[in-house]
Amino acid sequence: MSVRGRVVQVRGDYIKVGFEDEDLKYVGKRGQFLKITTRSGHILVSMVASLELSDELYKQARSLSMFPEAYEDLILRKNDILVTIVGTLSDSGKIQRKYDAVPCPGDVVELMSPDELNKIFHGEGANFIRIGTLVHEPKVEVSLDINQLATKHVAILAMTGAGKSNTLATLITRMLSRLPSARIILIDTHSEYINLAKLNKIANNRVTIYCPVGKFKEIMEKEEEIKNAIRSLEIPYWFLNVDEWFSLMGLGYQASTQRRILRSALRNLKGKRLDIPKYFEIEDGSANLKSEIRSEGSGDRRSMESLLDKLDDITSREEYDFIFYPEECLQFKDDPKRVFKKVIEPLVSPGLKIIALGGIPSEVQTAVVSMLLRTLFRIAVEAKLSGRAIPAMVAVEEAHIYAPGDAYTPSKGIIERIAKEGRKFGIGLVVISQRPKELSSTVLAQCGTLIALRIRNPSDQRYIMESVEDITWYLARSLSGLGVGEALISGFSVPIPCIVHVDAFADAVKDEFNMDLQLGGRDIDVSEEWSAELSERDIDQIVDIIYRAYEFKEEKDEKSKTTKITQFFG
Numbered sequence: 001m002s003v004r005g006r007v008v009q010v011r012g013d014y015i016k017v018g019f020e021d022e023d024l025k026y027v028g029k030r031g032q033f034l035k036i037t038t039r040s041g042h043i044l045v046s047m048v049a050s051l052e053l054s055d056e057l058y059k060q061a062r063s064l065s066m067f068p069e070a071y072e073d074l075i076l077r078k079n080d081i082l083v084t085i086v087g088t089l090s091d092s093g094k095i096q097r098k099y100d101a102v103p104c105p106g107d108v109v110e111l112m113s114p115d116e117l118n119k120i121f122h123g124e125g126a127n128f129i130r131i132g133t134l135v136h137e138p139k140v141e142v143s144l145d146i147n148q149l150a151t152k153h154v155a156i157l158a159m160t161g162a163g164k165s166n167t168l169a170t171l172i173t174r175m176l177s178r179l180p181s182a183r184i185i186l187i188d189t190h191s192e193y194i195n196l197a198k199l200n201k202i203a204n205n206r207v208t209i210y211c212p213v214g215k216f217k218e219i220m221e222k223e224e225e226i227k228n229a230i231r232s233l234e235i236p237y238w239f240l241n242v243d244e245w246f247s248l249m250g251l252g253y254q255a256s257t258q259r260r261i262l263r264s265a266l267r268n269l270k271g272k273r274l275d276i277p278k279y280f281e282i283e284d285g286s287a288n289l290k291s292e293i294r295s296e297g298s299g300d301r302r303s304m305e306s307l308l309d310k311l312d313d314i315t316s317r318e319e320y321d322f323i324f325y326p327e328e329c330l331q332f333k334d335d336p337k338r339v340f341k342k343v344i345e346p347l348v349s350p351g352l353k354i355i356a357l358g359g360i361p362s363e364v365q366t367a368v369v370s371m372l373l374r375t376l377f378r379i380a381v382e383a384k385l386s387g388r389a390i391p392a393m394v395a396v397e398e399a400h401i402y403a404p405g406d407a408y409t410p411s412k413g414i415i416e417r418i419a420k421e422g423r424k425f426g427i428g429l430v431v432i433s434q435r436p437k438e439l440s441s442t443v444l445a446q447c448g449t450l451i452a453l454r455i456r457n458p459s460d461q462r463y464i465m466e467s468v469e470d471i472t473w474y475l476a477r478s479l480s481g482l483g484v485g486e487a488l489i490s491g492f493s494v495p496i497p498c499i500v501h502v503d504a505f506a507d508a509v510k511d512e513f514n515m516d517l518q519l520g521g522r523d524i525d526v527s528e529e530w531s532a533e534l535s536e537r538d539i540d541q542i543v544d545i546i547y548r549a550y551e552f553k554e555e556k557d558e559k560s561k562t563t564k565i566t567q568f569f570g
Helices: 019-029 056-060 114-121 146-152 164-178 194-201 215-220 242-248 254-269 289-296 299-318 318-324 328-333 335-347 363-385 409-424 441-445 458-467 473-481 505-513 526-531 538-568
Strands: 005-010 014-018 032-035 043-053 077-089 109-113 126-132 135-144 154-157 183-188 207-211 230-231 351-356 393-397 427-433 448-452 486-493 498-502
Touching: 005 019, 005 077, 014 043, 014 538, 019 077, 032 299, 043 215, 043 409, 056 207, 077 458, 114 135, 126 164, 135 473, 135 498, 146 164, 146 427, 146 448, 154 164, 164 183, 164 194, 164 351, 164 393, 164 427, 164 498, 183 318, 183 335, 183 363, 194 207, 194 318, 207 215, 242 254, 242 363, 242 409, 254 289, 254 299, 299 318, 335 351, 335 363, 351 363, 363 393, 363 409, 363 427, 409 427, 409 441, 427 441, 441 458, 505 538
Parallel strands: 154 427, 154 448, 183 351, 183 393, 207 230, 207 351, 393 427
Antiparallel strands: 005 014, 005 109, 014 077, 032 043, 032 109, 043 077, 126 135, 126 498, 448 486, 486 498
């Protein structure tokens, strides 16, 4: 197939190319790759960004009514394709992200062949994993460089339902298959990745789910295929820093007096370093948090009493039990080193560690993620300084919750620090978000690889263009026209920007592990559910489950004082 056009205009980085009518079906697609042979002999690789198709005869007329019924036969077409240059092709067929030559009007423009594209996008070796195929050339596999992914950070951005979860699950599946000692920590905000634990049947039990105690853990444990992978997540309250305490108790900047009282109380119990994991008690014993609050707030009784009420509220809520009643950590609270090793277990052991936080309030999620990532960063720094790096990749779902652009959360600071400094200590960051504009610009600007699926919101498109170096206005505009599962990939892990059809997770699992598996977290089939009647028995079962949870909580509250005294004093 011979498709040939000519450069007709050069406007800075954008080139206008003219093609005949019959060639448009081959070259008139955004993301298609063309090569320009310059008069100096250089071959420039370009990507189709936009089309300009016009009728020159109509331009000279006052209106369409001037033309007879046979107008179609008179059309004088002008087919201009706007392309942007992305690199220079070397003699070996590899791509260089620069171009020294400048195309001139009259230079020949041709369609790139699958063989030429395969040399560019298909990487060989253990440090490459397949992500999918080129949208306009399905025969061409696109590989990502794992070293670049794991050290230069990644942003996976898309509107709801466009394929973010599928993209992340596919990447993780490929990594687990190719790298036996991969260390991946997944902050699973909605507990939608827990089905990955079913890979354990043939993946040497390398997937572990860490879930807070409570009803969500009980529901998960009923699934035979994943119950052996579930571990209790414990975040001892004495490991929290002051900002994480503020988040748990809902103390915003306006609650300045209560924040001051709580900070002073914690300092009296822990010393000058409020981030030190030093054990203290909440209400029992000679020195405890409640008594310190009463002492510090004696001059402002209303603020002190309100603060104590908030403390009572969070310590009595079941979803906070993994923080205030961490059973295993309390059993050996007098052995700080053992407690510390328990807490860091999901951070240092190899494999995929899913931190399943579904159903937990967002203020708890941000505090938990803050504490875990602070600890991980400290471990990575000490390991690097001691000469034995412990590289890890941290994937954060709904990253705009943990590192928002225009608000403060306790996790925002540490995520931004990992984005800026993590690569020096072997921590790679993957941020996943459906609202790029709500994500910290500091985090997004540090992501060396962008995987952007369909995004229709113009403000989100502009934000991506302004935050990521490789993305031009034309490429950003193409995001709204992507299909489900199609992604614009740009940055260090690919040779040049490209539009890719990302492999389906089920296909990736079949390829890598030869098993059938679907990803959880899919949308509810509303039409199916509305076609069936909701019986009185169904409602009774739901009410019984809720009521049993209340009964359990009341029974636990009756025993809690005795239980805590036994745990604290042996």
